Structure formats: C-alpha cells, structure tokens
Amino acid sequence: MQPHVPRRTDRAGGVSAVALEEVRLAGRGGQGVVTAGELLGEAVLSSGRHAQSLPTFGPERRGALAQCTLRVSDQPILLKCSSARPSVVVCLDPTIWRYAPITLGVQEDAVVIVNTTQSPAKLEEALRSGRFLSELTLERFTVYTLDATGIAMEAIGRPISNTAMLGAVAAATDVIGLDDVETVLRARFGPAGEANVVAARSGFDAVGGGTI
Amino acid sequence: MSTRFWNGNMAAARAAQRARVQLVAAYPITPQTHTVEYLSQFVADGELDASMIKVESEHSALSACCGGSAVGARSFTASCSQGLQLMSEVMYFASGMRFPIVMAIANRTLSAPVNIWPDHQDTLVNRDSGWLQLYATNVQEIYDLTLLAFRVAEHVDISLPALVAYDGFILSHANEPVQEITQEQADALLPPPGVTERPILDPAAPVQFGEVLFPEWYPDYEYKKHMAVKDALAVIEEAFDEFAEATGRRYAPLEADGCEGAEVVLLGMGSMMQTARMAVDDLRAQGRRVGLLTMRSFRPFPEEALKAAMAGVDTLIVLDRDIGYGTAGMVYPDVTRTLYHADDRPRALNCVIGLGGKDITPQTILRCVEIAGEDHGDQTVFWPDARGPAEGIPWTGEVAPAGAGR
Structure with missing residues (x-):
C-alpha cells in the first residue's frame, strides 16, 4: 500500500495556501456523513494538528446527497469557503457517485475510497468512463473499495457505513491513524463505541491490500 | 481549559x-x-x-x-x-x-x-x-x-x-x-x-x-x-x-493589519475576512502592500479606528456581503461618511460579493484587489462575483460590458 502524503494545496489563481489537505466525505443524508467529518476532525485535533469540518448542505433531507469537507493543516485554518480541492474522496454510499459529482476539483494522485462490493479496478473503470456524474480525468489516482454497509450490518446491526469508512481512511491515507479513530469512537458513542471500533477495524483490514 | x-x-x-x-x-x-x-x-x-x-x-x-x-x-x-x-x-x-x-x-x-x-x-x-x-x-x-x-x-x-x-x-x-x-x-x-x-x-x-x-x-x-x-x-x-x-485572545472593534502606507486595504465583516487573510498573505509574499481591516463591531461603528488606519492608504475597498438596492453595499456608506472628514482620505471602492451564499474564495478576494488597479472611470460599486463561479470568470461591474465607466 502506498502511503498518502499530504501536499501543498494550490488553491488556483495564484493563491498558494499553507500546506492544507482536504478530504471530501460524500453520501446520503442519514448515513452519518456529517458525523464522520466531525469524528475525523476530532481525531486530527487529538493528534495535535488543526482541523475544520464543513458540511455542504442544501435544504437537508434523508436520502439526498450530503457532503462534508475536512480540512487538515499544521497551522490554524483560515479558509472559510465551501469550494475544495480534495486529495482524498470518501464515498459512504454505494451508488451516489453515479448521480452526483463528488469528484469535483479532485487533485492529481488522489485517493478515492468507496463503499461498494465492486472491485477497485471495476470502479476505476467506471470513474474514467465519463458515463457518470463523478468522473476522473486525472492521470493518477488510487481507488480502494470495501463493503462498508456489510461490515456495519455485521458489527453494529445497522447499515450506517461511516465508522467502517473511517477505518478505511486510516488504512489508505495518513490523514489519521486507526488508534485515533478508535479513541474518538469510544469517546463519542459510549457503550456503542466498541461495536463501532469493530466496524472501523474491519474497514481498516478491508482496504489493507488496495490496488494501485 | x-x-x-x-x-x-x-x-x-x-x-x-x-x-x-x-x-x-x-x-x-x-x-x-x-x-x-x-x-x-x-x-x-x-x-x-x-x-x-x-x-x-x-x-x-x-x-x-x-x-x-x-x-x-x-x-x-x-x-x-x-x-x-x-x-x-x-x-x-x-x-x-x-x-x-x-x-x-x-x-x-x-x-x-x-x-x-x-x-x-x-x-x-x-x-x-x-x-x-x-x-x-x-x-x-x-x-x-x-x-x-x-x-x-x-x-x-x-x-x-x-x-x-x-x-x-x-x-x-x-x-x-x-x-x-x-x-x-x-x-x-x-x-x-x-x-x-x-x-x-x-x-x-x-x-x-x-x-x-x-x-x-x-x-x-x-x-x-x-x-x-x-x-x-x-x-x-x-x-x-x-x-x-x-x-490571551485579543480582539478589537476594528482590527487593522498592515494598513499603513498600503496600496490597497480591504475592509469587511464575517468569515470572508479569514479567507481574505489567506489571499492577502499571498499578495504580501509577492511584495504587494495590502492591508486588512476586520470589523467586529458594526454597531457601535468604530469611526476613530477607521480614520487612524487610513494613513498613507491609496485605495480602500469595502467588501459588502449585502446590498442596499439602488445604492451600494450597506457597510460602505458608513465608511465613506466617516472618511469624508478625515485628514487621510483614500479612494474608496465597494465590492458587493458573496450574496446568498455565493462562495467567497481567495480568488474572489484577489479579483477585488485587481479592480483597484484597473481603470473604471468614476465607477465605485462593483459586483465581482455576480456572474459565473468565482474561479477564473471575468468580473461584472454595475455596467455591462465590464470596464465601462459610469
């Protein structure tokens, strides 16, 4: 597995931000996209870096597209806009990438992690095909896939994929480590924390051998 | 804590x-x-x-x-x-x-x-x-x-x-x-x-x-x-x-940063001022003298601090995330009223940006700074992000096509 190295984010138009990494979380309302952003941010904070999680909303409703941008930096984060140039995209839903442009603005060498039973190769082909609203014309990007819904059903008994996907983020990127994810899950969910820790670990293991 | x-x-x-x-x-x-x-x-x-x-x-x-x-x-x-x-x-x-x-x-x-x-x-x-x-x-x-x-x-x-x-x-x-x-x-x-x-x-x-x-x-x-x-x-x-x-956290009703002798100073309120800070840092790295005035108190209005920050300033751009229909943004009139009687009175322009949640990015701010260096006759009120996304789209002023004076 290739480690994911944070890079300078060129925010276009000559504005070279301080080293700032952006992670986009996407899914449907009710799947825990916003919560996943908060949990990731808390984990980043506890690792001593700065974080900002910014959900992008329309008039909210269950089942519709929900997105959240997590910004990570060694310095306080001044950027207060919803436009993003993510280097990591995490899709919590098996199908919404077909119908919504969740790859908008994604940078070269991106990591894309999708909750699906499809293989990474199959998904990469779909993302390159131009047949779906999420399209990647990048030269290089890495796709990881995992059946996070299946993992969640087994570990938690509910199809809430977010904590399994956090485990996958810990495995596929260096945004955060699995230890930090486990710590925030226990702090946030109390007695239900352990089941979510199991889901996160399964998610971590599921992408351990992701394709390049 | x-x-x-x-x-x-x-x-x-x-x-x-x-x-x-x-x-x-x-x-x-x-x-x-x-x-x-x-x-x-x-x-x-x-x-x-x-x-x-x-x-x-x-x-x-x-x-x-x-x-x-x-x-x-x-x-x-x-x-x-x-x-x-x-x-x-x-x-x-x-x-x-x-x-x-x-x-x-x-x-x-x-x-x-x-x-x-x-x-x-x-x-x-x-x-x-x-x-x-x-x-x-x-x-x-x-x-x-x-x-x-x-x-x-x-x-x-x-x-x-x-x-x-x-x-x-x-x-x-x-x-x-x-x-x-x-x-x-x-x-x-x-x-x-x-x-x-x-x-x-x-x-x-x-x-x-x-x-x-x-x-x-x-x-x-x-x-x-x-x-x-x-x-x-x-x-x-x-x-x-x-x-x-x-x-240890210090605030001011009007926080001035790098204004003295600046070619351009941006004044505004709210979250856009943090994004503006990023854009300004970038401009300063290129050797530009750009100042920032972050207004935390709109009422009361910090008149004296505003006047004091204008020493040697060439152009002041008031960023308004609001519009007083038919006139200008709603922060701009208080600023110009205050400066009318000031000893150091810069040229004062008004950029109306970010209405209805239009994303204010660092490029939006850079576009506002660019306007100060362009010739628009006696036009004072601009709508830099009123058409197209902020990214790379030409600005539109009050008068179309862009650039026409009024």
Whole structure:
C-alpha cells in the first residue's frame, strides 16, 4: 500500500495556501456523513494538528446527497469557503457517485475510497468512463473499495457505513491513524463505541491490500 | 481549559450556557436551529438552569425575551433571515425599553428567491433597530463574542440589546477548534445573572416600560439611545482588554493589519475576512502592500479606528456581503461618511460579493484587489462575483460590458 502524503494545496489563481489537505466525505443524508467529518476532525485535533469540518448542505433531507469537507493543516485554518480541492474522496454510499459529482476539483494522485462490493479496478473503470456524474480525468489516482454497509450490518446491526469508512481512511491515507479513530469512537458513542471500533477495524483490514 | 471541536451554533449555545442565561425563547429556522436545540438539551440534562419558553413564532420569541428582561432575567434568543424580519418590530421595543437581550444570528439572506445560504442582509437591514451588532470571523469568535455581548449589553451605562452575527453554514455548521472558557473565567467577566442596576418590574417598587412619550421629550429619549450606542464602543474595548488578560485572545472593534502606507486595504465583516487573510498573505509574499481591516463591531461603528488606519492608504475597498438596492453595499456608506472628514482620505471602492451564499474564495478576494488597479472611470460599486463561479470568470461591474465607466 502506498502511503498518502499530504501536499501543498494550490488553491488556483495564484493563491498558494499553507500546506492544507482536504478530504471530501460524500453520501446520503442519514448515513452519518456529517458525523464522520466531525469524528475525523476530532481525531486530527487529538493528534495535535488543526482541523475544520464543513458540511455542504442544501435544504437537508434523508436520502439526498450530503457532503462534508475536512480540512487538515499544521497551522490554524483560515479558509472559510465551501469550494475544495480534495486529495482524498470518501464515498459512504454505494451508488451516489453515479448521480452526483463528488469528484469535483479532485487533485492529481488522489485517493478515492468507496463503499461498494465492486472491485477497485471495476470502479476505476467506471470513474474514467465519463458515463457518470463523478468522473476522473486525472492521470493518477488510487481507488480502494470495501463493503462498508456489510461490515456495519455485521458489527453494529445497522447499515450506517461511516465508522467502517473511517477505518478505511486510516488504512489508505495518513490523514489519521486507526488508534485515533478508535479513541474518538469510544469517546463519542459510549457503550456503542466498541461495536463501532469493530466496524472501523474491519474497514481498516478491508482496504489493507488496495490496488494501485 | 480544553479544546473542543464545535460548530458555530454549538459555540453560541455553549457561550449562553457559560453566561448562565436565565431565559431562552427562540423559534427554529435554518441554519440557526441547532443553537436552540442544544440549549433545550442543556436545560433537559440539568446543565443549564434556565426557563425554556416554547413559542409559536419569532415575534413571540423576542417578546418573551422582553418580558424576561423586564423582570431582570438574563435573556437569550437566536434567529436569522425571515425569522429575524418577523422579530424586527419587537427589536425596536427591546432597544427602546433598553432590555439587554443577547441574540445569536446565523446570517442567512432574505427571500425571495428562496435561499437558505449566508449573507449579511438580514442583520444589516436591522441596522437602525438600536441593537449593538458584532460579527464573528470564525467559530472561536462566535463563542467569545457571544459571552462578551452579555457584559456589554448589560453595562449600566449602555443597557441595550446586542446581536452576534456569524455566517450561516460556513460558520454555523462548520466544526473548528474552540478554546473553552471555564465557568470561573466566565463568572469573572460577567456580572451575576439577574443582578442589575437598571429599572426592572418589581411589585415592591413599581415602574412602567414603553409608555407613551409625547413629541416634547421624544428627541431627548432618542438622543440618549443614540449616545448609548456610541458609548458602547469604549465598553467593548474595555471588555476586549479584560478578556485578553483572561484568555490571551485579543480582539478589537476594528482590527487593522498592515494598513499603513498600503496600496490597497480591504475592509469587511464575517468569515470572508479569514479567507481574505489567506489571499492577502499571498499578495504580501509577492511584495504587494495590502492591508486588512476586520470589523467586529458594526454597531457601535468604530469611526476613530477607521480614520487612524487610513494613513498613507491609496485605495480602500469595502467588501459588502449585502446590498442596499439602488445604492451600494450597506457597510460602505458608513465608511465613506466617516472618511469624508478625515485628514487621510483614500479612494474608496465597494465590492458587493458573496450574496446568498455565493462562495467567497481567495480568488474572489484577489479579483477585488485587481479592480483597484484597473481603470473604471468614476465607477465605485462593483459586483465581482455576480456572474459565473468565482474561479477564473471575468468580473461584472454595475455596467455591462465590464470596464465601462459610469
């Protein structure tokens, strides 16, 4: 597995931000996209870096597209806009990438992690095909896939994929480590924390051998 | 002191809790709704000892706060957009009866067309309601300014309601690190709740509020209210000083950064000023002399600080996230009025940006700075992001095609 190295984010138009990494979380309302952003941010904070999680909303409703941008930096984060140039995209839903442009603005060498039973190769082909609203014309990007819904059903008994996907983020990127994810899950969910820790670990293991 | 990862609405609610508010009455409206839900939860969980009054509208919410404030209770509400407009009538009663109510506003534009995203239209159309108006640029400031708003509003020489405004979604829903203030620190910064020297309703010493005032005395009453708003500036500065000693976080009603001798200075309020900081840092790295003026207090208006920041400035650009239809943005007129009589009077331009949540990116800010170096005749008001996304799309001015003077 290739480690994911944070890079300078060129925010276009000559504005070279301080080293700032952006992670986009996407899914449907009710799947825990916003919560996943908060949990990731808390984990980043506890690792001593700065974080900002910014959900992008329309008039909210269950089942519709929900997105959240997590910004990570060694310095306080001044950027207060919803436009993003993510280097990591995490899709919590098996199908919404077909119908919504969740790859908008994604940078070269991106990591894309999708909750699906499809293989990474199959998904990469779909993302390159131009047949779906999420399209990647990048030269290089890495796709990881995992059946996070299946993992969640087994570990938690509910199809809430977010904590399994956090485990996958810990495995596929260096945004955060699995230890930090486990710590925030226990702090946030109390007695239900352990089941979510199991889901996160399964998610971590599921992408351990992701394709390049 | 610990670091929390709170969204803006939570920061406002936690500040109200630290202020030991005694009465909360509010009505939900996106994107403010969390604030009231959180407070309701604090009361239900026994974390906050306050009366939570359920109401059927924003008009009733602010009316209930007036009732609470009339008997001396520390009262808090939250709203925005159409909800704030429904409150508008009562806002004048609150300031007229000199009730130091504090209100959190998750700024959202006004319909129609229906739009739930941020600009400052909702608070600025209530400019002359007699409320003090503070604007936060990040989530930490929402927390800090909301707490301090109680102190300023309740100061015996001021006794006016205050609102703390923060951009909807971009701050209300964004989680950022927040340094928590301990209860002991908060108690030291604020007077005990419910203890006040101002007149309150008391059966033992009856008084009357909001009675008829005939023309003979009306101007005198209004003059006192006018002066109280002006005098609030010194009270805010004193509160900021004491807060800095307690927490290390220093604020100013108008924060000047690198303005002296600058070719361009950007003045504005709210979250865009942090994004502007990024753009300005970049310009400075290229050797450009660009200054920033972050306005945290719009009412009272920091006139002297503004004049003082203009030494040697060539062009001042006022960034307005709002529009006074047919004229200019609503911050611009106060700025130009103040500078008309200043010794150092720069050229003053106005950029209307970010209406209805249009994303204000560093490129939007850079575009505003570019305008200062272009020849647009005597045109002063520009709409740099009114057509197309901010990224790489040519600006549009008041006159199309771009570049034509007026």
